[in-house]
Amino acid sequence: MNPALFGALTLAMAASPAAGQDAPIQADKIILVGDSTTAVGSGWGGAFCDRHVLSALACVNLGRQGRSTSTYRTEGSWDLALNEMATPGYHTVWVMIQFGHNDQPGKRSSTDLATQFPANLRAYVAEARARGARPVLLTPLTRRHFKDGQLQNTLVPWAEAVRAVAVETNTPLIDLNAASAELVQRLGASEAARLSPGAPPPDFEAALRAGNTPPTPPAATPPATAHGRHVDDFDYTHLGPEGAAVIASLVARDLIAVAPDLAPRLVP
Secondary structure (H helix, E strand, O other), X not given: OOHHHHHHHHHHHHHOOOOOOOOOOOOEEEEEEEOOOOOOOOOOHHHHHHHOEOOOEEEEEOOOOOOOOOHHHHOOHHHHHHHHHOOOOOOOEEEXXXXXXXXXXXXXXXXXXXXXXXXXXXXXXXHHHXXXXXEEEEOOOOOOOEEOOEEOOOOHHHHHHHHHHHHHHOOOEEOHHHHHHHHHHHHHHHXXXXXXXXXXXXXXXXXXXXXXXXXXXXXXXXXXXXOOOXXXXXXOOOOOHHHHHHHHHHHHHHHHHHOHHHHHHEOO
């Protein structure tokens, strides 16, 4: 063997940890907390964990369909999230929290926008920190309703409430409502329909091209269960595979911006 090469190899072996003495992994964890627009099968969370997380970053999706800031706690899902935060062995645990859709009036789980909704968010942030976790708040994903070519973003007041809590509690914020609204408006009604779980009915085509979203017809099958899927149901709220991939990329991009410590463990 070339003497110079042999010397370089000897030095490299001396600098390497001995067999069985590898440095312990510094693994982090992300916990996703939210409603159906975060959950697997109907939201962006599955694509986020699948496509944007490297191997030293565990990703646990605890998004639940039909949940508000109130019912997510009362059913016990928040307790599960707290237990995940307490699991030993992780260097840092991050908790990404997105609610709003089912907190709106008319939902069985609705909360008061001025009082209960922000109070619930503040409690989630405080309890995550008490567990040693680092919370990140997300404004709610926009729905994709259009009228005369203009997006009807009915979740703006809930997004504003999340922004206010983020400032008040000094919590990193991903403004997913603003980012998704900008994207959906740019796409327009017809192209934005491709983000949905199922294809729009053929007779919707003319209205969508004109910049309007017709009301979705009643489902031919019974509605999805509380923990079900929306794979074949066309609507303007939930996400199919293409929509999940697009929105997950927005979340990953903005998470890197607000949590730069995570950047080396995320795929943009």
